[in-house]
Amino acid sequence: MVTQPGSPLRDAIVLITGGSRGIGRLYAHRLAAEGAVVVLVARSAVELDEVARSIRAEGGKVATYVVDVTSKAAVARVVGRIEKRLGPLDVLINNAGIRGPIGNAWECDWDAWWRAIEVNLGGAAAFSHTVIPNMAQRRKGRVVNIVSEAGVFRWPTVSAYSVSKAALIKFSENLAAECRDFSLSVFAYHPGFLPLGLVNEAMDPHVSMTPAEARVAVWCRAQLASTTAALPGESAAQLIRLLSGAYDSLTGRYVTVHDDLDLLVARVGTAAASKDYRMLRSSA
Amino acid sequence: MNLLKLARSKHPASPLRGSIALITGGGRGVGRLFARRLAAEGAMVVLVARSANELDDVAACIEASGGRVKTFVVDVTDMSAVQNVVARIEKEVGPIDTLVNNAGIFGPVGNTWECDWRAWWQTIEVNLGGAVAFSHSVIPHMAARHRGRIVNVTSQAGAFRWPTVSAYSVSKAALIKFSENLAIECNASSLKVFAYHPGLLALGMTLHGRSMQGDANSAQARVGAWCRAQLASEVVASEEDAATRLVMLLSGGYDVLTGRYITVWDDLDGLAERLGDLTADEYRHYLMLRPQHDGRGEATRSLASTVWSRLMRLLRRVGR
Numbered sequence: 001m002v003t004q005p006g007s008p009l010r011d012a013i014v015l016i017t018g019g020s021r022g023i024g025r026l027y028a029h030r031l032a033a034e035g036a037v038v039v040l041v042a043r044s045a046v047e048l049d050e051v052a053r054s055i056r057a058e059g060g061k062v063a064t065y066v067v068d069v070t071s072k073a074a075v076a077r078v079v080g081r082i083e084k085r086l087g088p089l090d091v092l093i094n095n096a097g098i099r100g101p102i103g104n105a106w107e108c109d110w111d112a113w114w115r116a117i118e119v120n121l122g123g124a125a126a127f128s129h130t131v132i133p134n135m136a137q138r139r140k141g142r143v144v145n146i147v148s149e150a151g152v153f154r155w156p157t158v159s160a161y162s163v164s165k166a167a168l169i170k171f172s173e174n175l176a177a178e179c180r181d182f183s184l185s186v187f188a189y190h191p192g193f194l195p196l197g198l199v200n201e202a203m204d205p206h207v208s209m210t211p212a213e214a215r216v217a218v219w220c221r222a223q224l225a226s227t228t229a230a231l232p233g234e235s236a237a238q239l240i241r242l243l244s245g246a247y248d249s250l251t252g253r254y255v256t257v258h259d260d261l262d263l264l265v266a267r268v269g270t271a272a273a274s275k276d277y278r279m280l281r282s283s284a
Numbered sequence: 285m286n287l288l289k290l291a292r293s294k295h296p297a298s299p300l301r302g303s304i305a306l307i308t309g310g311g312r313g314v315g316r317l318f319a320r321r322l323a324a325e326g327a328m329v330v331l332v333a334r335s336a337n338e339l340d341d342v343a344a345c346i347e348a349s350g351g352r353v354k355t356f357v358v359d360v361t362d363m364s365a366v367q368n369v370v371a372r373i374e375k376e377v378g379p380i381d382t383l384v385n386n387a388g389i390f391g392p393v394g395n396t397w398e399c400d401w402r403a404w405w406q407t408i409e410v411n412l413g414g415a416v417a418f419s420h421s422v423i424p425h426m427a428a429r430h431r432g433r434i435v436n437v438t439s440q441a442g443a444f445r446w447p448t449v450s451a452y453s454v455s456k457a458a459l460i461k462f463s464e465n466l467a468i469e470c471n472a473s474s475l476k477v478f479a480y481h482p483g484l485l486a487l488g489m490t491l492h493g494r495s496m497q498g499d500a501n502s503a504q505a506r507v508g509a510w511c512r513a514q515l516a517s518e519v520v521a522s523e524e525d526a527a528t529r530l531v532m533l534l535s536g537g538y539d540v541l542t543g544r545y546i547t548v549w550d551d552l553d554g555l556a557e558r559l560g561d562l563t564a565d566e567y568r569h570y571l572m573l574r575p576q577h578d579g580r581g582e583a584t585r586s587l588a589s590t591v592w593s594r595l596m597r598l599l600r601r602v603g604r
Contacts, residue, residue: 072401104469105416105462106423110363113420114413121454122405125396129404132397154461156468163412166461170445171396171454177447178395 008244010035013089015082017069017127018096020047022197023146023235027093030236032060039082039089041067042096069096069123070115072130079130088138091243092131094124094168095146099198100160103212113160120164125171132175136182142243143179145172147188152254157212169254176252185251187242192230192257193223230257299535301326306373306380308360308418309387311338313488314437314526318384321527322534323351330373330380332358333387360387360414361406363421370421379429382534383422385415385459386437390489391451393496394503404451411455416462427473433534434470436463438479443545448503460545467543476542478533483521483548484514521548 014031018024019040032038032055040062042048048064055062063086067078083089100116101108124145135141150158151165172188179186193199203217203224223229235257241247247261249268255261305322309315310331323329323346331353333339339355346353354377358369373380391407392399415436426432441449442456463479470477484490493511498504514520526548532538538552540559546552 072405105466106420106427106469108420110417110420113416117408117412117458121408121458125404125454126401129397129399129401136395136397151461154464154468156465159462159465159469162465163458163462167408167412167454167458170442170457171450173445174447174450174453175396177445178450 007034007036007240009091009240012036012091012243013039013086014091014093014243015039015041015079015089015127015131016093016095017041017123019064020044020051022200023191023194024093024095024197025051026194026196026232027095027236027239028062029055029058029060030240032062033058034240035061036091037061037063037086039086040064041069041078043068069126070118072126075123075126076130079127083134088134088140089131090141092127092135092141092143093146093239094127094143096120096123097146097164097198098161099202100158100164102157102202102216103210104157105159108160116160117164117167120161121167121171124168128171128175132179132184135184136179139183141184142248143172143175143184143186144239144242145169145186145188147172147190147254149190149193149256152190158216172254173252180251185248187250187252188254189239189242190254190256191235191239193228194230194232194235195224196232199224298325298327298531300382300531302328303381304328304330304373304378305382305384305534306330306332306370306418306422307384307386308332308414310355311335311342313491314482314485315384315386315488316342317485317487317523317527318386318530319353320346320349320351321531322382323353324349325531327382328352328354328377330377331355332360332369334359360417361409363417366414366417367421370418370425374425379431380422380425381432383418383426383432383434384437384530385418385434387411387414388437388455388489389452390492391449391455393449393507395448396450399451407451408455408458411452412458412462415459419462419466423470423473423475426475427470430474433476433478433536433539434463434466435478435480435530435533436460438463438481438545440481440484440547443481449507463545464543470542476539478541478543479545480530480533481545481547482526482530484519485521485523485526486515487523490515 009031014036016024016028016038019028020042028038028040028051040048040051045066048066052062052064065078065082067074069075097120098116101112128143145168147168148165150162151169155162169188172186176186199220203220238257241261242255247265249265300322305327307315307319307329310319311333319329319331319342331339331342334357336357339357343353343355356369358365360366388411389407392403419434436459438460439456441453442460446453460479463477467477490511493507494515496504496508529548532552533546538556540556
């Protein structure tokens with residue numbers, strides 16, 4: 001691996017939740033290649049070990065910790081251990097997420113439905129709640145919440161996922177406004193539709209597939225075959241741009257892999273004078 | 285007796301007459317307002333809440349004015365309790381025609397990372413989880429009958445944002461998105477789902493907000509001052525309007541608006557007419573329309589907008 005000597009992420013300490021597979025794993029590799037110290041947390045020690053080995057083999061710096069993101073006490077403990085061993089975190093990427101059950105909301109298993117809210121929203125909020133105090137004190141840090149188009153628009157029969165991502169987008173908006181006085185940036189980032197992780201899981205054929213599950217699988221295949229699909233390399237490159245510091249004026253916003261960040265920054269001046277922005281300031 | 289009730293009813297021809305309406309958090313605030321109005325429309329109102337005392341108080345008040353009411357004590361965050369109470373209502377009272385998911389709490393105030401975590405998450409559990417749990421339990425009954433309407437009581441804070449009141453804002457955004465998804469899933473069963481913002485009212489939660497004090501510049505003090513300013517302004521909604529808009533949504537006349545975020549200020553006839561245009565613009569239809577004001581309000585707003593943009597320009601110039 002050739003690390004990027006001039007990368008703004010060089011030696012930055014980056015925590016990635018759900019870093020052992022899918023999009024988390026993709027980002028872990030790319031951020032390590034930028035010279036960041038990547039700290040991966042996930043439930044599976046076996047998967048974490050495997051990612052850590054492959055990052056080290058490429059010459060990257062990595063540390064791993066096993067944690068269930070739905071346990072606030074466990075999250076607080078693990079963040080304490082990480083900061084003690086490696087130093088204060090510069091970047092938090094709330095990536096851990098599950099797709100949740102597929103079917104009409106009232107026909108889904110209730111525990112499975114609520115579990116998707118606990119992991120996707122609760123996990124990100126718990127890590128933010130734990131990590132931000134130190135970032136605020138140092139007046140330094142960036143938080144990226146991995147979200148989805150399903151949270152901006154909708155995804156009937158995958159409602160727990162859609163609702164959790166809408167909640168996470170709104171969480172990012174509120175958090176960014178609260179973080180402004182502490183010079184921290186918060187982004188809601190849609191990595192694009194990728195042949196990785198949750199999308200692959202949804203397309204994985206199994207014997208007991210319900211009609212709703214089959215429809216979702218067909219839809220995912222069609223998306224991947226279309227021009228709306230994203231490229232993993234582009235998705236990671238856009239994340240690295242967001243973390244570079246050059247786009248901090250976009251804090252609080254929903255940003256996608258398809259966006260032209262320079263164009264968005266140029267437009268922020270106009271948007272800041274909008275009614276929406278005034279509303280934000282009058283209540284903050 | 286029935287004739288007497290009929291005579292007392294303010295709305296003898298109401299489409300809600302004889303229907304069964306379940307209202308969560310019906311013991312106080314907006315829930316209490318809605319309960320009294322739906323009872324006056326001739327609906328049998330079934331109220332669920334945590335406090336038996338408050339429920340008894342609302343029930344006595346509704347019965348005194350000739351309305352029909354039943355109450356059940358339940359914690360909306362306890363899914364098995366919710367399922368039990370819904371089964372009991374269906375058995376003992378009858379088929380639920382309307383579900384109004386109104387139960388909600390304000391949640392903690394302050395920067396998210398400074399809030400008590402348990403209080404933050406409990407707000408999500410009550411405001412989102414409670415509404416989803418009741419929908420999950422009631423819809424199978426409604427779907428079997430192909431008849432029913434669900435109103436999720438939401439807020440502008442979910443459509444826009446409310447820094448330092450983030451748990452509330454996030455829970456309401458989630459509930460708006462839940463309504464959107466659920467409405468599409470419910471199409472095949474002919475059920476309707478609305479996300480309804482009743483407006484800022486001098487009731488319940490807003491009064492809690494209004495009473496907030498704290499050290500100067502604390503989040504509590506700022507939220508308190510904001511609520512007091514809002515309540516004193518023309519932004520404040522009337523209770524009559526808030527209840528009337530709910531009754532209209534439940535009348536069946538606006539079922540084409542299913543899945544949408546509706547506010548107390550919206551012209552429902554206008555929205556129903558514009559549906560064709562609105563569906564052509566995904567994002568606008570999601571964010572809905574702005575509050576409607578009279579000409580004076582419009583003038584004030586445009587003046588404020590001019591002043592603001594000049595101020596921003598000045599600040600930018602000074603910054604340079």
